[in-house]
Amino acid sequence: MASKLELLPAVDVRDGQAVRLVHGESGTETSYGSPLQAALAWQGAGAEWLHLVDLDAAFGTGDNRDLVAEVTRAMDIKVELSGGIRDDASLAKALATGCTRVNLGTAALETPEWVAKVIAEHGDRIAVGLDVRGTTLKGRGWTRDGGDLYETLERLDKEGCARYVVTDIAKDGTLQGPNLELLRNVCAATDRPVVASGGVSSLDDLRAIAELVPLGVEGSIVGKALYAKAFTLEEALEAVS
Numbered sequence: 001m002a003s004k005l006e007l008l009p010a011v012d013v014r015d016g017q018a019v020r021l022v023h024g025e026s027g028t029e030t031s032y033g034s035p036l037q038a039a040l041a042w043q044g045a046g047a048e049w050l051h052l053v054d055l056d057a058a059f060g061t062g063d064n065r066d067l068v069a070e071v072t073r074a075m076d077i078k079v080e081l082s083g084g085i086r087d088d089a090s091l092a093k094a095l096a097t098g099c100t101r102v103n104l105g106t107a108a109l110e111t112p113e114w115v116a117k118v119i120a121e122h123g124d125r126i127a128v129g130l131d132v133r134g135t136t137l138k139g140r141g142w143t144r145d146g147g148d149l150y151e152t153l154e155r156l157d158k159e160g161c162a163r164y165v166v167t168d169i170a171k172d173g174t175l176q177g178p179n180l181e182l183l184r185n186v187c188a189a190t191d192r193p194v195v196a197s198g199g200v201s202s203l204d205d206l207r208a209i210a211e212l213v214p215l216g217v218e219g220s221i222v223g224k225a226l227y228a229k230a231f232t233l234e235e236a237l238e239a240v241s
């Protein structure tokens with residue numbers, strides 16, 4: 001088990017731009033310019049990871065796959081790719097970017113046999129995103145109900161899933177603080193590492209997530225707080241070191 005919390009600054013891409021959404025809802029975008037520039041800025045500030053999301057692929061409104069591949073290839077750091085990876089073709093393209101791992105969401109809810117197969121084939125390069133409202137999972141860009149969190153977690157654990165990226169959609173992009181209770185509950189239900197996502201607003205939030213490392217929280221994605229300049233990435237890395 002890692003002793004220090006990993007931080008994954010986020011670059012979410014919509015229509016070729018780095019954006020932030022509120023509750024992951026299409027139409028709530030604030031634009032922050034070039035995804036490559038944003039990613040390079042996080043790398044330059046000392047990030048060891050980048051969380052890179054193709055929102056159009058997640059929503060089914062097109063894709064930014066070539067751009068996402070270009071950004072991934074330009075990085076010297078580890079990249080977690082998310083958004084619309086749902087079949088052999090999209091998975092092959094994502095893995096071919098050289099990313100460290102991919103994050104499957106909708107596929108884990110809609111095509112569980114395929115997900116079990118790719119977990120068996122790719123092991124640690126596959127994470128599953130558990131994106132919830134309450135304890136109901138959401139797929140298709142967080143727009144469609146996809147079953148119960150804990151039932152799905154039990155199934156994925158049995159299939160050998162290596163790690164989970166857990167997002168409370170009600171918190172995502174709101175700067176209202178992470179859902180620590182959800183993270184504790186998920187850690188109690190699985191022995192796999194958990195990456196926290198959604199709602200981080202302050203260095204104290206990151207310190208509170210870091211206190212969950214002994215329970216199984218391995219990392220935290222940070223989006224809006226960095227773009228809103230609530231703190232710098234350097235300060236965040238220092239706070240969890």
Ligand SMILES: O=C(O)c1ccccc1NCC(=O)[C@H](O)[C@H](O)COP(=O)(O)O
Pocket residue numbers: 010011012020021024025051053055058059082083084105129141142167171172173174175197198199200221222223224225
């Ligand atoms: O990750 C996805 O596939 C996704 C799909 C649809 C809407 C949003 C999606 N991801 C958003 C993120 O991963 C955010 O970058 C992350 O939760 C950061 O949240 P915050 O720190 O609250 O800005």
